[in-house]
Amino acid sequence: MSPDLLEQGGERLRAASGPGYGRVVLPGQLDLAHGRILYLEDVHVSFDGFRAINGLSIDISPGELRCIIGPNGAGKTTMMDIITGKTRPDRGTVFFGGTIDLLRHSEAQIAQLGIGRKFQRPTVFEALSVYENLELALQGSRALSASLWGVLSGEQRDRLAEVLMLIRLQDQMTRAAGLLSHGQKQWLEIGMLLVQDPKLLLLDEPVAGMTDQETERTAELILTLKGRHSIVVVEHDMGFVDRIAEKVTVLAEGSVLAEGSLAQVQADERVIEVYLGR
Numbered sequence: 001m002s003p004d005l006l007e008q009g010g011e012r013l014r015a016a017s018g019p020g021y022g023r024v025v026l027p028g029q030l031d032l033a034h035g036r037i038l039y040l041e042d043v044h045v046s047f048d049g050f051r052a053i054n055g056l057s058i059d060i061s062p063g064e065l066r067c068i069i070g071p072n073g074a075g076k077t078t079m080m081d082i083i084t085g086k087t088r089p090d091r092g093t094v095f096f097g098g099t100i101d102l103l104r105h106s107e108a109q110i111a112q113l114g115i116g117r118k119f120q121r122p123t124v125f126e127a128l129s130v131y132e133n134l135e136l137a138l139q140g141s142r143a144l145s146a147s148l149w150g151v152l153s154g155e156q157r158d159r160l161a162e163v164l165m166l167i168r169l170q171d172q173m174t175r176a177a178g179l180l181s182h183g184q185k186q187w188l189e190i191g192m193l194l195v196q197d198p199k200l201l202l203l204d205e206p207v208a209g210m211t212d213q214e215t216e217r218t219a220e221l222i223l224t225l226k227g228r229h230s231i232v233v234v235e236h237d238m239g240f241v242d243r244i245a246e247k248v249t250v251l252a253e254g255s256v257l258a259e260g261s262l263a264q265v266q267a268d269e270r271v272i273e274v275y276l277g278r
């Protein structure tokens with residue numbers, strides 16, 4: 001056996017003896033063998049003694065589109081903050097795939113691992129064009145030091161063109177982002193995540209403040225992304241949730257109250273109670 005083959009064999013053995021339970025998982029590769037892309041178990045977070053997240057357990061399958069609903073203060077945003085490393089839980093388990101312990105990674109590392117998050121308020125660069133915003137998202141900080149134009153590979157240009165079509169802003173590509181409507185800014189921000197090809201996409205209230213027509217277009221966009229990316233959507237707009245949802249998780253007081261189709265959870269007495277505040 002050649003030294004190269006021996007070395008490769010050694011690498012595979014070392015990987016197999018790691019936390020992959022006997023499977024060979026290369027560094028940075030997502031292990032989906034357990035059928036979960038995201039896994040939270042018994043997570044707790046308190047803010048000054050107030051239990052914002054209280055024994056939260058949830059798992060998301062690869063390619064799944066999950067909607068998270070729940071009354072104000074249920075812990076939805078805090079859950080997103082925990083997944084993305086913005087808030088550290090007091091205890092609990094948070095895994096990305098079978099082997100990546102997210103609690104051992106920084107916010108920047110988690111983004112690098114392929115978890116993209118869209119916040120409630122769009123944070124596009126208003127003075128830059130739609131295309132430049134996408135280009136910046138694709139290239140990260142490297143684009144700031146290089147000339148913005150003419151540094152993309154053909155493959156990268158194809159990716160930007162594809163995303164522009166998906167978010168339906170191809171006619172607006174040279175327009176300053178600051179001149180877009182609220183809905184268009186939200187789509188641009190989703191596009192800025194998509195160019196990075198995230199494995200898991202977290203969308204926090206994507207249709208807040210949108211017109212009915214913009215909401216419908218956003219539903220179409222998310223349904224197009226379904227299956228290509230694993231997606232978690234937090235949303236209060238039940239019409240929108242009904243349009244896109246397969247499985248819905250209801251959070252209340254920091255833990256899962258109910259799970260199922262939207263019709264199932266809406267018929268659940270406990271869910272009705274927390275929404276009506278009885």
Ligand SMILES: Nc1ncnc2c1ncn2[C@@H]1O[C@H](COP(=O)(O)OP(=O)(O)OP(=O)(O)O)[C@@H](O)[C@H]1O
Nearest residue numbers: 047048050052070071072073074075076077078079
């Ligand atoms: N940094 C913080 N310090 C203190 N309390 C916090 C902090 N972040 C969240 N909370 C509290 O934790 C609880 C859960 O908040 P969170 O924003 O996660 O709820 P939510 O379900 O996203 O609500 P909404 O639907 O209103 O956005 C709330 O009572 C909130 O006031």
